[in-house]
Amino acid sequence: MHMKTALILLVLAFATIFALVCVLLTRGRGPSTCQHQPPEPEVPEDGRSLVFADLTPEELAQVVRYLQGSLGVPLVDASHAKPSDNCIASVDVQLPAKAEVLQFLDAGGARPPREALAVLYFGNQEDPNVTEYVVGPLPVPTYHRDVTVQKYGGKVPYHRRPVTGVEYVAISALIQHELRKAPRFLAACCASDGTDLAVLTTAPRGFKSGDRSSWFVIFHAMEGTGYYVLPVGLEVLVEHGELDISLWYLSKVFYNGRYFSSTTKLEADFVAGLLEVIRVEKPQDATVMGSMRPRRPPGAPGPLQYEPHGPRYSIRDNRVTFQGWSITFGMNPNTGPRLFDIRYRRERIIYELSLQEALALYGSNCPGGMSTRYLDGSFGIGRFAYELVRGVDCPYTATYVDRHYLAESDVPRTNQNSLCVFEHDAALPLRRHFSDMQSLYYGGLRKSVLVIRAVSTLINYDYVWDFMFHSNGAVEVRVHATGYISSSFFHGRGINYGNKVGPHTLGTMHLHHIHYKVDLDVGGQLNSLEAQDMGYEQLKAPWSEQNTIVRPFLHRGRLERENEAAFPLEAPLPRYLSFTGPETNRWGHARSYRLQVVSSPGKHLPDSSPMERAVSWGRYKLAVTRRKEEEPTSTSVYNQNDPWTPTVAFADFIDNETITNEDLVAWISVGFLHVPHAEDIPNTVTVGNGVGFFLRPYNYFDEDPSVDSPDSIYFSSEREAEACETNPLACLPAAACAPQLPPFHYGGFLNI
Numbered sequence: 242m243h244m245k246t247a248l249i250l251l252v253l254a255f256a257t258i259f260a261l262v263c264v265l266l267t268r269g270r271g272p273s274t275c276q277h278q279p280p281e282p283e284v285p286e287d288g289r290s291l292v293f294a295d296l297t298p299e300e301l302a303q304v305v306r307y308l309q310g311s312l313g314v315p316l317v318d319a320s321h322a323k324p325s326d327n328c329i330a331s332v333d334v335q336l337p338a339k340a341e342v343l344q345f346l347d348a349g350g351a352r353p354p355r356e357a358l359a360v361l362y363f364g365n366q367e368d369p370n371v372t373e374y375v376v377g378p379l380p381v382p383t384y385h386r387d388v389t390v391q392k393y394g395g396k397v398p399y400h401r402r403p404v405t406g407v408e409y410v411a412i413s414a415l416i417q418h419e420l421r422k423a424p425r426f427l428a429a430c431c432a433s434d435g436t437d438l439a440v441l442t443t444a445p446r447g448f449k450s451g452d453r454s455s456w457f458v459i460f461h462a463m464e465g466t467g468y469y470v471l472p473v474g475l476e477v478l479v480e481h482g483e484l485d486i487s488l489w490y491l492s493k494v495f496y497n498g499r500y501f502s503s504t505t506k507l508e509a510d511f512v513a514g515l516l517e518v519i520r521v522e523k524p525q526d527a528t529v530m531g532s533m534r535p536r537r538p539p540g541a542p543g544p545l546q547y548e549p550h551g552p553r554y555s556i557r558d559n560r561v562t563f564q565g566w567s568i569t570f571g572m573n574p575n576t577g578p579r580l581f582d583i584r585y586r587r588e589r590i591i592y593e594l595s596l597q598e599a600l601a602l603y604g605s606n607c608p609g610g611m612s613t614r615y616l617d618g619s620f621g622i623g624r625f626a627y628e629l630v631r632g633v634d635c636p637y638t639a640t641y642v643d644r645h646y647l648a649e650s651d652v653p654r655t656n657q658n659s660l661c662v663f664e665h666d667a668a669l670p671l672r673r674h675f676s677d678m679q680s681l682y683y684g685g686l687r688k689s690v691l692v693i694r695a696v697s698t699l700i701n702y703d704y705v706w707d708f709m710f711h712s713n714g715a716v717e718v719r720v721h722a723t724g725y726i727s728s729s730f731f732h733g734r735g736i737n738y739g740n741k742v743g744p745h746t747l748g749t750m751h752l753h754h755i756h757y758k759v760d761l762d763v764g765g766q767l768n769s770l771e772a773q774d775m776g777y778e779q780l781k782a783p784w785s786e787q788n789t790i791v792r793p794f795l796h797r798g799r800l801e802r803e804n805e806a807a808f809p810l811e812a813p814l815p816r817y818l819s820f821t822g823p824e825t826n827r828w829g830h831a832r833s834y835r836l837q838v839v840s841s842p843g844k845h846l847p848d849s850s851p852m853e854r855a856v857s858w859g860r861y862k863l864a865v866t867r868r869k870e871e872e873p874t875s876t877s878v879y880n881q882n883d884p885w886t887p888t889v890a891f892a893d894f895i896d897n898e899t900i901t902n903e904d905l906v907a908w909i910s911v912g913f914l915h916v917p918h919a920e921d922i923p924n925t926v927t928v929g930n931g932v933g934f935f936l937r938p939y940n941y942f943d944e945d946p947s948v949d950s951p952d953s954i955y956f957s958s959e960r961e962a963e964a965c966e967t968n969p970l971a972c973l974p975a976a977a978c979a980p981q982l983p984p985f986h987y988g989g990f991l992n993i
Contacts, residue, residue: 290560298653307382325484355379369399401879423508453482458609467725474730547980574646577622593760607729619881628989639663682957701725719933748917752843764822772815806865830940843914855884857892868904
């Protein structure tokens with residue numbers, strides 16, 4: 242062989258071996274690690290959003306120390322205070338007046354003083370009452386002022402206070418004591434000695450102002466499962482209005498359709514053979530109804546969303562920014578999530594967007610179920626927003642934020658990782674078009690949305706609260722209900738009030754109605770409300786007068802007064818309802834945001850109900866009122882335990898004032914009727930159980946603002962489609978990387 246040929250073959254052989262080695266070395270190697278590139282802040286990080294910030298643990302502790310040293314009365318730690326004690330019930334931020342905030346944010350004014358709102362229960366005095374103080378300035382308080390009369394027109398009677406944990410413990414002990422008086426009945430009905438039963442409160446508590454009388458429903462208690470679907474048929478009525486706990490007593494007992502004066506009477510009738518008993522065996526762990534334990538071993542993990550270059554949003558203090566959006570977030574311990582100063586492209590659209598109340602109203606042929614109207618704000622929608630489970634409650638790679646509160650304790654508590662923020666790929670085009678006429682091209686934009694989420698567990702139900710911000714300038718608000726249904730013991734004509742979902746379990750019908758406050762500032766504070774809807778008109782065809790044509794046309798009108806803008810819950814809204822500002826867009830139309838409600842509510846409580854005024858916000862699908870500092874919320878935590886004389890009645894907000902060129906608030910109700918069925922066992926699913934509303938730009942811009950999105954793609958040939966310069970999706974294979982996932986950890990049980 243020629244020497245030159247041999248050398249060439251040798252070089253080729255070495256090259257082949259080298260290539261094979263490279264392939265073998267790289268085969269099986271994972272993609273490179275994603276490099277995090279923090280997004281540049283879209284607005285200056287100047288700390289101004291802190292004007293809305295929730296109180297820090299240090300500030301909460303400072304307020305407690307100040308009150309303990311400044312009120313001149315003994316204060317007992319609320320975590321063990323009896324009704325006859327004085328205690329600090331809760332502390333939250335006292336938000337400044339809107340005028341002060343806007344002067345600070347927009348006009349270079351002074352930062353408003355930072356203050357707290359403290360709620361105190363004064364049980365150890367001649368006239369027991371609830372008092373609210375504004376305390377400031379923070380971080381080192383030097384003053385407090387009583388604002389109770391200013392806010393509510395008088396003192397808050399003591400019986401209106403929410404029931405505390407200490408009271409529930411005392412009630413549970415009382416019920417256990419009374420159940421021991423019916424040992425043979427309990428053994429026969431429930432295979433129990435009473436110590437392994439659970440009790441569930443109902444509300445409101447009685448029939449008139451001053452009552453504090455609550456039905457408690459009794460269930461089999463099973464470790465690690467929801468007892469709410471395991472009723473034993475026994476319910477008791479507890480009188481707990483006296484300040485002295487030793488004077489509390491059971492006034493009624495209910496079992497299987499019959500009422501008794503006491504557990505002693507119940508036992509006597511059973512022993513005498515006068516009582517029909519339906520035996521409900523204690524469930525076994527392996528077969529217990531309502532267990533959420535997996536029935537199959539884990540399978541392969543499902544799809545995982547991740548960010549190749551890290552989050553495209555930025556969080557600083559209490560503000561998140563994302564592709565033109567700026568949102569300030571917080572959490573009220575009572576009413577839950579609240580957002581402020583929502584801006585798009587630096588223009589404020591919404592001053593405040595906040596949850597107000599969640600009503601769950603039940604029907605049953607048992608006393609506990611038929612009398613239940615839970616107003617969840619009184620229990621604590623924000624307080625009971627616990628830690629979120631990574632990868633289930635929110636995407637695995639979401640950003641998780643701690644929330645702090647002080648309620649029923651002198652020590653601040655932290656619900657760690659209880660609010661999450663993430664960018665969500667909806668797997669749907671926001672807009673797209675494939676052109677197959679005249680010219681060939683494709684243009685599109687994937688639907689990517691920023692989500693702020695919290696989940697509240699309110700006894701048996703879990704509510705998923707979502708606030709979403711789209712790249713076309715739209716805001717979406719949504720709530721999903723899940724968790725356990727509440728139930729009654731199935732007896733008599735229970736089928737009139739729900740469906741049988743277990744051997745002795747009636748899934749009781751109920752409605753979920755949710756109320757929101759939206760303080761819109763569309764192009765400024767002064768807005769008006771305009772309605773548009775369609776009609777049909779018949780006319781002669783202009784080109785053929787012997788024929789007629791029917792065409793749709795647009796009705797336009799302005800709603801001038803509050804009464805016109807109060808839409809009953811079951812009445813349709815105008816198809817287009819817009820909040821307009823004083824300016825016009827390029828095409829001469831008023832710059833506006835349109836409200837679109839997505840809801841299927843049940844019927845509102847009839848006006849004849851003596852407690853209807855306490856939930857009178859539920860009369861309206863939408864009510865638009867002039868904004869007033871003295872009308873900050875549509876309800877009150879005190880309405881739950883005295884709905885017959887409500888502390889705040891929303892109906893009084895609507896007094897036919899003009900709403901043209903005024904600072905307006907939209908009060909929005911959404912909800913649905915839930916008739917539980919077999920598939921609600923073990924748990925209610927979120928599918929089909931979500932409602933909410935949109936706020937969408939309507940002539941606010943000159944064109945769809947999402948045209949400026951960096952995610953847009955466009956190509957008109959195969960060559961363009963595969964070029965990174967015109968289609969970023971073509972670069973994905975080269976940009977593939979493995980996310981650095983944080984280890985899974987959950988500490989949500991540590992702070993109960």
